[in-house]
Amino acid sequence: MMNTPEKWAKLYTVKPLYCKPYGVKMTINAILNHEPRPPYHHGDLARALLKSADEIIEAEGLEAFTLRSCARRAGVSHAAPAHHFGDRAGLLSAYAASVFRDLTLSIKTHVVEAGDDPYEKLRGVGLAYIRFAIARPGAFRLVFRCEALHQEHQELKEAGDSGFQVLVNVVAAIIPDKDADTVLSYSLLAWSIVHGFANLWLEGNFAHAMKRHILEPCAHADALATQILTLVKPAFVQVSS
Numbered sequence: 028m029m030n031t032p033e034k035w036a037k038l039y040t041v042k043p044l045y046c047k048p049y050g051v052k053m054t055i056n057a058i059l060n061h062e063p064r065p066p067y068h069h070g071d072l073a074r075a076l077l078k079s080a081d082e083i084i085e086a087e088g089l090e091a092f093t094l095r096s097c098a099r100r101a102g103v104s105h106a107a108p109a110h111h112f113g114d115r116a117g118l119l120s121a122y123a124a125s126v127f128r129d130l131t132l133s134i135k136t137h138v139v140e141a142g143d144d145p146y147e148k149l150r151g152v153g154l155a156y157i158r159f160a161i162a163r164p165g166a167f168r169l170v171f172r173c174e175a176l177h178q179e180h181q182e183l184k185e186a187g188d189s190g191f192q193v194l195v196n197v198v199a200a201i202i203p204d205k206d207a208d209t210v211l212s213y214s215l216l217a218w219s220i221v222h223g224f225a226n227l228w229l230e231g232n233f234a235h236a237m238k239r240h241i242l243e244p245c246a247h248a249d250a251l252a253t254q255i256l257t258l259v260k261p262a263f264v265q266v267s268s
Contacts, residue, residue, distance in 0.1 A: 073121070075101040076108055080122045084165040089175060094118065119169065120180035126166040127186035130159050134193050145201040146263060150256045152194055153221040157252045160225035167225065194218060201263050213263060220259060224252055 079100040083092050094108040094115055101107075112118035137151035160167040169175065176183060191214070198214045199205075205213075227233050228248055 072101075072103065072107060072111055075103065076111065076118060077122050077125055080118060081166065084122075084169060085163065086165075088165060089119075089169055089172065092119070116175060116177050117180070119175055120177045120183045122166075123170045123176055124180070124182040124186040126163070126170050127183070127190050129163075129166075130156070130170075131186070131190040131193060133159050134190065138193065138197060145197070146260055148197045149201060149217060149263065150253070152197055153217065153224075153256050154249065154252055156221045157225050157228070157248060160229060161248055164229050168229070191218075198263075216259075216262070220255065221252070224255060 076097055079097045080092065082100060083096060092115070095105050097118065098105045098108050108118050112121055134152050134155040137155035138148045141147040141151035170187070178184075194217060195210060195214045198217060199210045202210060202213065233251065
């Protein structure tokens with residue numbers, strides 16, 4: 028016997044579903060009408076993950092960073108970071124490259140603002156480096172954590188080399204008659220001074236050594252860094268004469 032339209036309607040009536048054991052009432056229509064999170068564009072996904080990495084590292088430190096925590100903060104699937112960056116070190120290497128680019132931009136800005144005096148440009152490089160370290164301690168520490176990064180990561184290598192080249196160019200302008208090896212040696216001297224300063228400051232060693240509480244750390248760091256960079260100026264001026 029052929030089913031009547033009424034029987035077909037009865038057979039295919041949408042009935043409520045219950046999600047046991049909680050008894051949550053849901054209809055098929057509700058399931059079909061659910062609007063998922065809009066998919067990320069490829070570039071947007073990378074930016075979202077790098078932003079999340081920065082937030083975690085600055086707020087909680089590198090030890091708290093995992094691909095899962097990064098994905099959760101970015102609001103993407105747990106598989107997204109590994110799919111895009113390969114592994115934890117891959118994502119951190121891409122993030123470190125972005126940190127180097129930010130640092131390089133800050134250094135270049137300070138160099139321009141320093142005017143025409145070659146040593147003032149070098150002092151600008153040093154102050155930019157120290158200010159960046161104080162403003163973004165988590166990011167600053169990460170870029171030198173070799174064990175956490177892929178050292179052969181091309182983007183990371185290029186970003187790091189680009190920043191160091193700015194320093195080399197500034198030093199070369201101070202000692203224009205010296206060979207490349209001498210310029211490199213003095214560039215390493217300058218880097219060692221400001222990097223050591225930044226790390227000692229971040230770890231609180233200077234405050235302990237001076238035996239006083241620092242009420243305005245950034246301003247005090249600027250003043251102390253300026254004094255130290257002035258003290259080493261004769262080393263660069265002497266070699267240039």
